[in-house]
Amino acid sequence: MFNLFKKKKEEVKKGAFLPLKVREVVRETPDTVSIYFEQPEPIMDYKPGQFLTLVMDFDGKEERRSYSLCTSPYVDPFPGISIKRVTGGLFSNFLNEKIFPGKTINVLPPMGNFTIDFHSKNQRHYIMVAGGSGITPIMGLLKSVLVNEPNSIVTLIYCSRSEDQIIFKNQLDMLEKANPDRFKVKHNLSQPSESWTGFKGRLNKDSFHSLVSMAEYEKRYEEIYFLCGPDGIMNTAKEVLNELGVDEKRVYEESFYSAAAEQAKAEAKAGATKGLLTRDVKITLEGEEHMVSVSPDKTILEAGLEQGLNMPYSCQSGLCTACRGKLTQGQVKMDEDAGLSKNEIEEGYILCCSSRAASDDIQINIE
Ligand code: FES
Incomplete structure (x- = not known):
């Protein structure tokens, strides 16, 4: 692991950009696209849950942004990332509007520790908690579990704003159908339509507690948690897991957006x-x-x-x-x-x- 990190850091230092050609652009929701790339030669080596850093020029200035891979190297022939548009976001607006198949984007080697090693003998219950675009790395991870660990099960607790904001809805439905005994999705919507019959409201400690307890536990499974989303969801999840006495070594977390870090940045700029x-x-x-x-x-x-x-x-x-x-x-x-x-x-x-x-x-x- 250390050598791999060192090698990738060397590549980053040398500015070894990897040019990836866009193969397909899929609109997932009104404000989210997935961009799939042709496999380069040699094929890009990555782990599910990792991210790519895109390097682009805007007005003559090099800018970089990192986006999680939504694909699994064990399942998907082409690597892909998903990008949710943010207000005023330089990259996210450009990628949502102006990217099309055939275009080439320079990226840095895949990086990130929001990942795990899989083994066919594992008998785990992966409880994955995603909020909004936090589903992106979770998607690659859950597909990898389902294909690599026949004795493991996955429960996904996925928080979105409304029905039309559920990213990968069709893929998740299909995976649930294909793995009825091993994969369950519990959607929670903060602003659902009147016809929504599932879980609703802002996720708080009580609702998260009941969602986690509803995940069908069996003691033969080793529980592993993956959390990815905005601060509110991450903090709620971590507090509840802490109260439940879950060992933090079994909790993996990632968030590209931290309200505390953004506030520190804003204060420093001001x-x-x-x-x-x-x-x-x-x-x-x-x-x-x-x-x-x-x-x-x-x-x-x-x-x-x-x-x-x-x-x-x-x-x-x-x-x-x-x-x-x-x-x-x-x-x-x-x-x-x-x-x-x-x-x-x-x-x-x-x-x-x-x-x-x-x-x-x-x-x-x-x-
Ligand atoms: S550039 Fe990634 S941690 Fe600083």
């Missing part, structure tokens, strides 16, 4: 973060030292890139760790550290894409 001043940061990049001036409204990665440093990065969301460095002196403030393990944080590792300079004499080593 100059409202106390204690942050413009500081000089010494960055050692592959053995070479550079002094970078980092203002409070910039992350260390943004400042380094602006000063022409070839710093590695991918998701810019604090998840992939491609931008990881070791803080050898001084202090930084991280908006998001979800990609780092507790051990890494204790050892002084930081994510440059979400770190802001918080003291004098900061030194960071990026290998």
